Amino acid sequence: MGNTRFSVVAGALAAMSLFCIGSAQAMPLSYSTTYNGAINVTTGGGANTVLPVPGSDFYGNTFSLPTDPNFPAASSYGFYDDFIFTIPVGAGSNSVTSSISIPGSLEISNLQARLFALPGVYNPGSTVGAPCPGGCLAVWGTTVVAANVTYTVLNPIVLGPGSYVLQIRGDATGASGGSYSGVLNLTAIPVPAAVWLFGSALGGLGLLRRRRIAG
Numbered sequence: 001m002g003n004t005r006f007s008v009v010a011g012a013l014a015a016m017s018l019f020c021i022g023s024a025q026a027m028p029l030s031y032s033t034t035y036n037g038a039i040n041v042t043t044g045g046g047a048n049t050v051l052p053v054p055g056s057d058f059y060g061n062t063f064s065l066p067t068d069p070n071f072p073a074a075s076s077y078g079f080y081d082d083f084i085f086t087i088p089v090g091a092g093s094n095s096v097t098s099s100i101s102i103p104g105s106l107e108i109s110n111l112q113a114r115l116f117a118l119p120g121v122y123n124p125g126s127t128v129g130a131p132c133p134g135g136c137l138a139v140w141g142t143t144v145v146a147a148n149v150t151y152t153v154l155n156p157i158v159l160g161p162g163s164y165v166l167q168i169r170g171d172a173t174g175a176s177g178g179s180y181s182g183v184l185n186l187t188a189i190p191v192p193a194a195v196w197l198f199g200s201a202l203g204g205l206g207l208l209r210r211r212r213i214a215g
Contacts, residue, residue, distance in 0.1 A: 060181030073129025078171035097182035
């Protein structure tokens with residue numbers, strides 16, 4: 001059952017990336033905010049990556065130690081990560097963020113993502129436990145746990161030209177921390193949400209069928 005659930009998740013990831021036939025690149029981490037038991041600590045230089053449209057852009061982070069889930073304004077979360085990007089033209093977008101756990105060693109819980117426009121003056125630490133500056137374009141997604149895979153989906157949304165913040169939060173709970181990775185898909189022609197879901201389902205069913213044939 002665990003392998004079957006993992007295949008469905010992997011199929012969804014693969015199918016969603018197929019909708020963006022374009023360049024692929026890594027999107028660097030702009031900021032990471034954690035709590036040291038007394039204050040919020042933010043690291044990172046605020047990288048703002050210009051992304052091509054269409055394209056599939058990969059992001060992620062690794063924590064070598066457990067994070068402290070005691071933000072005064074956001075208990076149960078140990079980190080807030082920001083990926084800042086700019087698109088020169090309007091685009092349809094969606095993302096999937098996932099973490100594969102090794103129980104007791106590498107684990108991330110409460111994984112969520114949201115999206116908002118980059119404000120003129122941005123203080124990443126001020127967003128911990130707070131509403132999106134200027135309002136969210138996509139609110140925190142639902143955390144889904146299937147076997148040893150935790151994932152969250154940012155639903156399709158149409159974006160105009162400009163700069164945005166993809167924010168990921170969660171808690172690294174493994175003895176050796178934890179890691180997550182994701183893909184942000186951008187397409188020049190907005191695709192209806194029903195098509196994304198249909199494509200994801202087809203990808204998952206295709207993997208399951210191949211697995212059964214192989215078995």
